[in-house]
Amino acid sequence: MTLTAVVHDAAQVVTLETTDEDRADEADGEERTDGERDGDVHTELAVYEDAAVAVEDGRVARVGPTGPVTREFPPENAAHAVDANGKAVIPGFVDPHTHALFAGDRSDEFEAKLRGKTYQEILEDGGGILRTVRATREASDERLLANLLGHLDEMLAHGTTTVEVKSGYGLDTETELRMLELIDRADDRHPVDVVPTFMGAHAVPEGRSADEYVEEVVHDQIPAVESQGIAQFCDVFCEEGVFSVEQSRRVLEAGKEAGLTPKVHAEELARIGGTQLAAEVGATSADHLLHSTEEDVAALVENDVVPVLLPGTAFGLGADYADARQFVEAGADVAIATDFNPNCYSQSMGFAASLSCVEMGMTPAEALVAATTNAATALDLPAEVGTLQEGAPADIAVLDAPSYVHVPYNFGVNAVDTVLKGGEVVYRG
Template sequence: MADQFFHNAKVYPKADGEAAADCFAVADGRIVSLGVDTPATQRIDLDGRVVMPGFVDCHTHLVWAGDRSAEFAQRQSGADYAATAREGGGILATVRALRAADEETLVALALPRLRALAREGVTQVEIKSGYGLDTDSELKMLRVIRRLGREQPLRIQATFLGAHTVPAGRDRNEYLDEVIEVMLPAIAAEGLADAVDIYVEEIAFSIPDMARLFAAARDHGFALRAHTGQFSDAGATAAACALGARSCDHLEHADAAAVAAMAASDAVAVLLPGAFYCLRETHRPPVALLRAAGVPMAVASDANPGTSPLVSLLAALHMSVVLFGLTPAEALAGVTRHAARALGADTGVLAPGRPADFSAWRIDRPAVLAYQLGGLLPDAVYIGGHRL
């Protein structure tokens, strides 16, 4: 006997774009049957609604304080992001605001952002640290992320991004020593993170830095992720793949060699159209090459206060089609099964044995979610079989 049986539905996706089934059953928070009338304690008529797997936002920086609207205005007047960062703006501006905020404030600021994502059908979110840039502040961020996972229903994964940029007044090698020798052991001891990330770029960290960090992170049992190819690449994506990265994120400047390295590995390409849009970039990720090579492409909001103040995965979904050239089906796969793969999660797919994370929509077909910009909300969102 199942707990719930949902019927009169259009359950997506299927490889040919048609509905995979018209009914499914849930027990103990997981799907136990698909397309089979199953006895259940509760029978729920979905009245022809489209049912989508719960959306997964696999790259966010949702915990922050302050805002960077003045910096945004400067960029609209022609200021360069890298120059702003070198002058103490950019990430370092958010670092100052976050260090000044306590945990209660950070939780209170982050909860509305998570609720906004949940209203759109997002059921799982990855959140990075990286605005602390000292041991106490990075630990504070990660404790807040873990607390958010306990205090609201969305599934939350925490990623340690201590190697986001070099703090003001610090030597890069000295700071990286602190990340590896002090922060990583403390984070591992408290179980505060699921993965470790690094920003490999001329204004941040190098390929040798990534190799050092990843070696230490592997020793502590963390999954590996990397920001690569946003403003340059110089072999960073290929190196991340060779080092075992689960995903490479941004990729605007990834070349054919980078794509070949991704195809030869298990890495997911995480595309972040919000940052591309807000920074007025013109160099697109090599979507055609990634597609031809069979590299799974995830899509995420990159929600952050500076380069992607976008707390909407549906907007990122739309942008990935319009700006990057994904098909609607590719974009929808990018916010479901491929995004889940970037997190090493078993979500993002509606199938027997998988978590019953899904949303129900009064639309004709899933492509509407990629087509329409704004004004779309599901009628219901479920996580583990429980309605939000």
């Protein structure tokens, strides 16, 4: 075994673990804080003080008080020794919903929204998604890849070590396949793990009806995506004025037949039934959910669909926020994401956590669980991802702050000092 890294003398090391409801707090020097509840099981933060993390062959070998850990795993023997004196150590963030591959600029639309134009009005005027589609189709592979790698650099600097990236700015078979190929190339070249999602049903192209375009997605795009073999998920924008519930169902069921796991953009601008659809088709996640009802929440919990809440989108639109408390109190494994895209231009999971606490009523512990282990669940990743438990991938963010609470508390500032991916130092602030 190779001693990859030792992060030592941290003010806090925070791990996440799932435990029985009545488990005693038995570890020395360890506090437990509730995150999300799932029936009789908690996901809890285990907070170790004056602590260290040892990494062997890219996985966490030991977590605990600095003295015992460093005696067993001397920092001087490690490929990477990180002195975290006065700093908190947390799992790297998992961002389970982004549209980070695109070309063009839509900052003028931000001003238009401030003057009172709605999202739908901008879209009807040829802006919004369709404007980005035109720019993305025209951009070279080199430009698109450079754009995505730059965004991944920014995400990494803010502590994200795994991210989902969707296609969907192609709206034709050729460009959708190009986008998925570039997402795959970015995954090969960048330290951040990139999870690819096909989203041909992101908008209706100009000059087409929704029904006509759904036929193309089902009969042309999805078979080509299956043959390409890159995408893991199939997503659809189930929304008023975009794709109806039945149109969305056709896309998702065709995707399932092609081996693509369903995801649904649901109830963002209006409630039309996307959440119930996600439950019915066995989606891994339903995302946005600003207008979901108690009935919708119950359907997600009953069918093990992860609700992915995107507070940055509500912030950018000046809209009401999703009611996180109704999901948490119903026992859902709530996740949060940036929704980074030209209409929600933030690569920071820390900012999403701040909004989750201030605007959606989550606690800092709930927000951290939502941004790590629950977000990994929304991507069907192995259970140990986003936990820093022993045996987990050593994806680690070291904060320039004494407590994980500073992630949402110190809003507007990047609290991340150092990032390790698989125990390798891949970013220093």
